[in-house]
Amino acid sequence: MADWLYIMVSVVVAAFVGGVTNHFAIKMLFHPRNPIMIGKRRLPFTPGLIPKRRDDIAESLGNVVSDYLVTSEGLQEMVLRPEFRSQAEEKLGALLERWAGSSITVKEAALRLWTEEEWESVKGRVLSALATILQYGFRQAWQKYDWEQRPLKSIVPGWSEENRQLWSEAAARAILDAVAEELLSSKGQRLLAKMASGLVDNTGGFFGTMAAIFMDEEKLVQKLTPALVRALQGDEARSKVASAINDRLELYGEKAVGELFYSWVGRDPESWIGAKLQELPLEAWITKVESVRIASLIEPWRSQAEAAVPGLADRMLLLIARVIPPAMKAIRLPQLVKEQVEKFPVERLEEVILSVSGKEFRAITWLGVLLGAMIGLMQSLMLLWIGR
Numbered sequence: 085m086a087d088w089l090y091i092m093v094s095v096v097v098a099a100f101v102g103g104v105t106n107h108f109a110i111k112m113l114f115h116p117r118n119p120i121m122i123g124k125r126r127l128p129f130t131p132g133l134i135p136k137r138r139d140d141i142a143e144s145l146g147n148v149v150s151d152y153l154v155t156s157e158g159l160q161e162m163v164l165r166p167e168f169r170s171q172a173e174e175k176l177g178a179l180l181e182r183w184a185g186s187s188i189t190v191k192e193a194a195l196r197l198w199t200e201e202e203w204e205s206v207k208g209r210v211l212s213a214l215a216t217i218l219q220y221g222f223r224q225a226w227q228k229y230d231w232e233q234r235p236l237k238s239i240v241p242g243w244s245e246e247n248r249q250l251w252s253e254a255a256a257r258a259i260l261d262a263v264a265e266e267l268l269s270s271k272g273q274r275l276l277a278k279m280a281s282g283l284v285d286n287t288g289g290f291f292g293t294m295a296a297i298f299m300d301e302e303k304l305v306q307k308l309t310p311a312l313v314r315a316l317q318g319d320e321a322r323s324k325v326a327s328a329i330n331d332r333l334e335l336y337g338e339k340a341v342g343e344l345f346y347s348w349v350g351r352d353p354e355s356w357i358g359a360k361l362q363e364l365p366l367e368a369w370i371t372k373v374e375s376v377r378i379a380s381l382i383e384p385w386r387s388q389a390e391a392a393v394p395g396l397a398d399r400m401l402l403l404i405a406r407v408i409p410p411a412m413k414a415i416r417l418p419q420l421v422k423e424q425v426e427k428f429p430v431e432r433l434e435e436v437i438l439s440v441s442g443k444e445f446r447a448i449t450w451l452g453v454l455l456g457a458m459i460g461l462m463q464s465l466m467l468l469w470i471g472r
Contacts, residue, residue, distance in 0.1 A: 094464035102456020146418035237337035
């Protein structure tokens with residue numbers, strides 16, 4: 085055989101062997117996907133490397149992702165970046181703008197998140213939570229501040245001798261003005277006429293008989309009413325009523341709140357207020373809120389809300405940053421990645437790897453061809469040199 089033909093055949097054969105070897109080496113990463121058994125013995129190199137070491141690969145990927153790719157520190161740094169903060173402000177501002185210009189009601193907004201049945205369930209939980217919070221909050225405040233034993237004057241803001249006098253005068257003025265208005269009303273005139281008639285009936289003897297004959301009740305009432313009103317609006321009446329109220333306030337101010345409650349309602353104040361809290365129409369209030377437009381809730385506070393957006397974005401991002409480490413720990417990222425990789429079909433995994441690294445794998449195959457050709461060339465030249 086001619087030397088040049090011998091060299092050519094050697095190069096072609098060696099190149100073919102190198103390319104086929106690398107090609108099958110790459111294929112053996114994924115194939116065969118299941119072990120091949122000959123009797124009770126497993127054929128070596130089956131299944132392929134990736135199917136065989138799938139669990140180890142999944143665990144390694146989980147560790148790599150949690151230790152180097154998706155870390156708590158990296159996520160916190162990303163969340164606290166200025167550009168991320170700017171995006172959060174823009175999103176919150178756009179959300180506020182959209183709500184401020186929206187015509188939907190609270191219920192319509194809720195039904196975009198939940199179904200009718202789910203919203204009713206949410207309302208039930210909210211009602212239950214509100215009732216519990218009110219009860220718990222009241223009992224905690226009652227016990228914490230010891231309102232049962234504290235005197236009334238210690239819990240009323242601004243309690244002093246001067247203020248008590250002002251309160252008494254205001255109360256006396258209001259009471260006497262209300263009585264005067266009642267006397268001047270038609271109902272008050274009928275009451276005065278009835279009182280005059282009863283007075284005459286209860287007066288016995290000669291003077292009682294003469295009064296019954298000659299007295300006109302309506303004229304008597306007309307004459308008495310201005311005198312009574314002037315008396316009620318006089319300084320003396322107001323001074324005496326204010327003094328009586330002041331004395332009563334001074335007496336009440338020294339008594340314990342629990343004692344006053346019991347004397348007024350005849351029940352333990354803690355249980356009485358707790359029962360009143362249970363009677364609050366919370367369901368009616370929530371139903372009323374449902375029909376309110378979101379825009380009407382926002383509009384009175386819109387300027388304050390817009391000014392609060394930057395601070396809200398900062399606090400929200402700081403809260404997210406603080407929550408990231410425990411959240412990462414709670415979701416157990418390495419285990420999560422491992423489970424997801426284990427569930428991933430090998431066929432799909434092969435498609436993904438080939439779609440990403442297909443060019444590199446082909447380059448490896450052609451590199452095998454090139455190396456094989458070079459080895460064949462060197463081998464043929466060496467054999468020809470030795471043979472001579």
